[in-house]
Amino acid sequence: MIVKKIVADTVAEAMERVKQELGEEAIILNTRHIKVGGIFGVFAKRKVELVGSVDEHVEDKRTVKVEQPNRVNLHVNQIEQRSIVERPTIITTGERPLPRELRQYAKLLVEPALNQLAEHLHEKLVSTYYQTQQAELNTVLLEEVQAKIRTKTTHSKFIMLTGPTGVGKTTTIAKLAAHFTLTEKKRVGLITTDTYRISAIEQLNTYADILGIPIHVAYDLNDFEQAKEALQSCDIVLIDTAGRNFLDVGYVEQLKSRHTFEETDVFLVLSLTAKYQDLLRMYDRFQSVPVSGIIFSKADETSELWSIVGLAEESDVPIYCITTGQEVPEDILFSSVEEISQMIVERGMG
Ligand SMILES: Nc1nc2c(ncn2[C@@H]2O[C@H](COP(=O)(O)OP(=O)(O)OP(=O)(O)O)[C@@H](O)[C@H]2O)c(=O)[nH]1
Numbered sequence: 303m304i305v306k307k308i309v310a311d312t313v314a315e316a317m318e319r320v321k322q323e324l325g326e327e328a329i330i331l332n333t334r335h336i337k338v339g340g341i342f343g344v345f346a347k348r349k350v351e352l353v354g355s356v357d358e359h360v361e362d363k364r365t366v367k368v369e370q371p372n373r374v375n376l377h378v379n380q381i382e383q384r385s386i387v388e389r390p391t392i393i394t395t396g397e398r399p400l401p402r403e404l405r406q407y408a409k410l411l412v413e414p415a416l417n418q419l420a421e422h423l424h425e426k427l428v429s430t431y432y433q434t435q436q437a438e439l440n441t442v443l444l445e446e447v448q449a450k451i452r453t454k455t456t457h458s459k460f461i462m463l464t465g466p467t468g469v470g471k472t473t474t475i476a477k478l479a480a481h482f483t484l485t486e487k488k489r490v491g492l493i494t495t496d497t498y499r500i501s502a503i504e505q506l507n508t509y510a511d512i513l514g515i516p517i518h519v520a521y522d523l524n525d526f527e528q529a530k531e532a533l534q535s536c537d538i539v540l541i542d543t544a545g546r547n548f549l550d551v552g553y554v555e556q557l558k559s560r561h562t563f564e565e566t567d568v569f570l571v572l573s574l575t576a577k578y579q580d581l582l583r584m585y586d587r588f589q590s591v592p593v594s595g596i597i598f599s600k601a602d603e604t605s606e607l608w609s610i611v612g613l614a615e616e617s618d619v620p621i622y623c624i625t626t627g628q629e630v631p632e633d634i635l636f637s638s639v640e641e642i643s644q645m646i647v648e649r650g651m652g
């Protein structure tokens with residue numbers, strides 16, 4: 303395949319030059335606006351950059367004089383013709399053409415969670431492919447993912463989990479309680495404000511019993527203040543909530559008037575099993591208190607993790623941890639950006 307990058311003042315001019323240099327059969331791989339020249343972006347000229355390509359077979363067809371085939375030749379030619387038709391060098395992913403050798407990345411470029419990044423990823427993959435002639439570009443992808451996501455640790459006294467119903471808030475509180483008590487040797491206390499479900503209280507009581515740590519049930523904000531008072535000597539206080547509390551404007555206003563969020567990290571728990579558009583909606587709905595990080599839950603129940611990248615691009619909120627199963631305390635990961643990126647790319651391209 304012959305590939306040419308053309309820079310011109312207008313798309314029409316660029317197209318004309320592609321036609322002149324590569325012929326009528328040329329395919330446009332990519333078009334983008336760029337700025338050329340100037341100092342620190344001032345006086346830079348807006349140009350169009352167009353990457354065009356033409357199949358070498360097409361060039362051959364135009365330049366080689368074909369002799370009248372005999373019976374045998376005709377047969378061979380037919381096979382050749384058919385194989386060209388059956389193995390096109392360019393495939394199309396949505397609106398973006400992709401060299402056939404990069405077909406394993408086709409699904410990626412139409413992935414809803416990567417919609418914002420698709421153009422950039424496409425360009426990066428195609429240009430790296432043409433520069434290196436390598437079709438295995440997972441390292442490029444890995445670098446792109448690494449550049450998008452951030453992680454965070456916490457040194458706050460209060461850790462509050464919020465998020466939609468059933469995403470794993472209470473289970474994650476139990477995992478965190480075990481982590482801080484057993485691994486970090488901290489004095490941990492629990493408060494649950496989720497009093498809608500008796501079973502949630504029992505669930506946490508059981509874990510608190512096993513770990514030998516105090517737990518307080520707060521039925522209202524007075525109880526909440528008393529619980530905080532009682533747990534003053536703890537290094538860390540983990541607060542479990544019912545998702546619906548944070549969607550109640552009145553409750554949030556009262557909470558804000560009785561709890562300064564200075565020493566608090568609020569982590570929004572989002573399940574990776576949810577559709578990407580629903581995750582975005584959830585992220586928007588749970589903004590009533592300042593969210594300092596995201597906990598992605600149920601990574602064990604999904605075949606790909608692109609939502610993590612999409613949400614990082616959309617929100618720029620760091621990741622606190624990822625949960626990977628129902629088992630307490632082991633199914634939780636406090637991974638680095640590199641480890642999470644590796645997991646995302648391996649899972650997505652596996
Ligand atoms: N597969 C899987 N299941 C999980 C994970 N975390 C929690 N669960 C399960 O998800 C279900 C709901 O978990 P909970 O911890 O009760 O969720 P919650 O957010 O507290 O739910 P509500 O308090 O009702 O809003 C339970 O069956 C958990 O065992 C995880 O990482 N992977």
Ligand SMILES: [Mg+2]
Nearest residue numbers: 471472496502
């Ligand atoms: Mg719960």
